[in-house]
Amino acid sequence: MNKGRDTFFLQITRLAALSIVFIIIVMAHELFRGSELAFSRFGLGFLTGSEWDPVHGKFGSWPLIYGTLVSSLVALALAVPLSLGVAIFLAELAPPWLREPLSFLVELLAAIPSVVYGLWGLFVLVPWLRDVVQPLLGKTLGFLPLFQGPPLGVGMLAAGMVLAIMILPIITAVSREVLLAVPQSQREAMLALGATRWETIRRAVLPYGRSGIIGAIILGLGRALGETMAVTMVIGNRPQVSASLFDLGQTIASVIANEFSEGFDELHLSALIASALLLFIITFSVNIIARLLVWKVSISQGVSRD
């Protein structure tokens, strides 16, 4: 009888595990089914078309893809040096009593809801960008096409900055773990050769953890690409391709948040679901690459430890 109960328990847990497979299948099925209309109407033009105009029934998603990529790249450009600095400080340099409280604070950043980042971005970051940062950038670096145009506050730059703050904790946390996993012998060998502490970090520790750190960065990228609320609140929501970071933009996630509940004609809804499918495929691939990289590090560690 006990045996029977055991098998029953096993089957229940297996059923629960299958629910995840079921969810993913339903998800993929719904996204493909919903986007059929848009893809059959526009074909590949859906990806390359540069006009997203629901009123006239024109749906080219290039401005959305562009906005998604550029805002995420701005976020990476700002967040990567900072996160690596914090991770190196936490893993290698900080006095032991400081390490845990600091890691805790950085993790708190990750727990704040995205809509609160948006609220803060809209009422604190945007005015600061408009009144201080953008005029200053325009005056000093205004010859670059990146920093031209009137300082509006909202726009691509604001979105990139909010995203940078939001992905900082994950990049920091994962790279810190990667650095902590570098074997002590690597450091000792370098120090024994007469290297300074900094030379040890730069020549021994960072190269050893390189693929793990790249994995951490790509994991942050995956987070940034799909982030919705905070971006929707500060990016200005205008689907356009513009070289200047001062200009308004739109991302795939933000266009869905803005238009999905208003889009009543079938083609519009289908175009939105098709862009959701694009986002699904992009974040899926990015996450897989990141996992493989981080995974590779942990495997090679396992081998060297044995």
Add this chain to the structure above:
Amino acid sequence: MLFLTVLATGIALVPLASILVYVGIKGLPALNWEFFTQLPKAVGEPGGGLANAILGTIILVLLAAGIALPLGILTGIYLAEFGKDRLAPTVRFLCDVLTGVPSIIVGIVVYSTVVLTMKRFSALAGGIALAIIMLPLVARSTEEMLRLVPHSLREASLALGATQGRTIRSVVLRSALGGIVTGAMLATARVAGETAPLLFTALNSRYWPTGLDERIASLPVYIFTYSTTPYEDLHRLAWGAALVLVSMVLGTSIAARLAAKKVNGGK
């Protein structure tokens, strides 16, 4: 170079400090008796509260937890204890995939399955959307906690003649309980602040929740709608809602971490 890393850490903490200070300073004046007891007023009328949104958020989170916790913990048990077949690596992989799916996409999928089938926006749809986000988090944290349980405990129980199922239920789960609870609390805190999946599922409402098949208000959606209007009064309420939401979320995750430390420290 030490200086540069200290500088980076300092800069990284500025936004955290700024967000917490602003949410505190701007949110506190909005919080009064009315805020916690009254329904929102129509635009233009002064006063009013967000009591329905607070209650709505609690209902949505309870719904999500009610669905995701049993499923997630059972999945975690399967992955850690039984999964010797080909299904386990697939599920583990799909868990990671699901964790990386942007939450707005979960909203769309629940809209086109649950909302279109029921032909109405509902608290239930919102709860399901949040549960889908919560599920992989709970499953993976449960699995990790179960893996931390030493093998000697399992062997001792098996040697006493207990079956595998009995061993898992009475020995393994019991000693991993603290960790599993921590993981569950962190996952709950995470979904309490989610906004995007609620936009087309639970929608929003100006009234008290009446049933699970009705649309329902929530704090995150109110923060979004109020902050994007041009009215000062509503901005004030949005900051108040943010303060309540942040206190709930940070309170839960800090409590979870402290509890985890206590459990680990005790061992």
